[in-house]
Amino acid sequence: MAAMTSDILLPTEIEHFIENLCPSTMEELGSKKFVSELWLEKHGRFQKLNQQAVLEANKMKDEFVKNTFILFEKIPVIIYEAICTMLWSKNVLPEILKIEPVPKNSFVACSILYHEATAVGLLEAILYHEESCEALGDSVIDLIDYCMNSVTYCISREKVMMDNPAGDIGKGEDYLIHEQNRLKFDNGIRSIVILRCLGEYLDSLPLSAASRIFETNDLPLVFVELVENPPWYAKDKDGNIRLYKVVNYLFGKLGIFMLQRYLHDELLDQLSPLVELQRWLSHLAVSQPPVISRPVILEVVPEREIVLFKYRIHLNAIDSMEPSGIDHRID
Template sequence: MDSVLLPSEIDIFIDTMTPQKMKDIATPQWLDWHQRLQRLNQEALVEASAVKEEHVKETLVTYGKVKVLIHEAILISIWKQKILPQLFKLEPSPESTFIGYTILYHEAVCVALLELVLYHPSCCETLEDSAADLLDYAYGAASQLLSVKQVEPEAQENTEKELLRQKNNLSFDIGIRSLAIIRYLTENLDRLPFSITSQVYTTYDIPVLFTEILCVAPWLKDEKIYSGGTWKVWDNEQLGQAEAQVWLTLRQLLLDPECPKRYNLTETRRNQLAKLLPLMRPTLLDQLSPLIELNHWLHRVGVMEQSAASTGPLLLETVLGLKDNILKECGGKWKKLAQKQLPLVFNNDKEALQEAARKLSVAYNTDLLEKLEVKDQATCAQCGKGAIQRCSKCKKSWYCSRACQVTHWPQHKEECKC
């Protein structure tokens, strides 16, 4: 598959990445920055889909720029909470929301790129203190899945309702991607600051949150399943990627040898986790066999007598450096910032909008996205069913279960490259 960027362009784009300021959002310079980031995202998607050298990931790690992506996602999340409502107060019925949507989409681009690169443990190692900001952000985004639903356009939809609907739908997609980000963080706790473990188990209680999300199953709607950013027909059995991420995260956390030391199984928590057992259908265990161990663990926990509460681990105060710095820089002057951004965000100048659209058309490569759509429908190399797990060595062959991977190994081992 053709590349989006040359290696030299990747190096330049990433080397010059700098955290943006709230006051600069929607300026022509910021739009150029958004375009570069989107092209990096598409190149990373091409590299991951084609199983080729992941130059974008390696360069982000080498230059230490993964933190910039976290900063940008948090920046836009604050913008849509604090400034967007002020903009609608100043201009309730804007003529154009093109730039406004671009700003909202910028957050989704950052999260998509984070999801791609954090699959690799080497990226998690570079997070350092920003891991706390990322976990806080991903927890907030994933929590929205308990209430946010994707909705279709209304027949008579004004520009305000249109932008708010787009904001809602992007929040849903970001929440789905945040499930994977949380999984990657939990699988690399030993590479992250010590305080992150306490935050995962205690501050945010990820096991209970993910249990609630499984009960709601936001990725299912009207006999369809959300996969690869779109809704597809569902056969009522096939395990989707989002659900698999949640189950694998729960298995990782609850079966971790450190869990008894970090996670006090109170009566409330035991009752919440007990909701998982009815969800562990035979078809689920067939497709994701590692969950058999989790199933056994849940049954044991269900019959255990309540033990005395142990003294939990020392809780360290969470310092959200990136988020706190953004809020401090803005100084709570949201209305003033909105007044300055109003003519940029709700720009009515046709020539300016056409120029912006021309620049961004390079980044929004629809032909490329259509080609990559096929990659979201990976099939098991052994039985041909839908697959959700890749060979951890070569990352080329996909499997629906551990059993199929073991069965296929005699044929696969010759082409598998360690």
């Protein structure tokens, strides 16, 4: 039994779950029949895989979950699950709450929200290793965009927390929105870790990944903002929220130079790898920017845009739904 070995899943169960893992569809998330049966079973398997992956990483055991995802080339499916459920929570859930502000049963909606968090947690656990990042393939573009969206939410979270103060959650719509915002913040913090892993193994990723990170999303300046205004500060005992100044990015070198104030001697003694960063910043201050050549790169269309295009008619039709159709079907 798995319990006798302190594992959550047996190796045979892990192989079976991952080999038969298929991407969710909006039909599954929008159909009462699918959500209550097939999809909830998939969600349960997903949670067990995440728990097993975290257990293996914490105990420094052979990471069988990670290796099996690589073997069956299923890591892109995890990314798709995160994107699909994110789009549902962003585009479908608000319309459902307009139809029925106080749902009789919020279990299904919460399960879908937690499914996204489970997918992000699983990615955080298995992408710590270079071979996992290599197995991403073209799906790394979707992962970068997803993580950047989540990190941006964390940076601007003060408004969200002001709108949803603790102790005033309520029921129905208030509860679901509170859970959605809380999980989005957790996903954003985990996304920072994922982006760190992608940056470390950038040489092993497709060429389009570097373009997406530095040109499309300008990740270094986003990380500077995280250092300047860390979003993980908690509220004090009185419930007061620290408000950060809204400062526009200082694009280019000036933005990067904001890191220099943190590179003092005491920190450099404790974290010696930062010495290289300090030297690079000093070199950047006196050097001229090189002429950037634009190589011909076939850009990969993000999966998020494909899903939105596929279901654009269904999403627009939700506004006309009657409250009696709250089983949320997409025909």
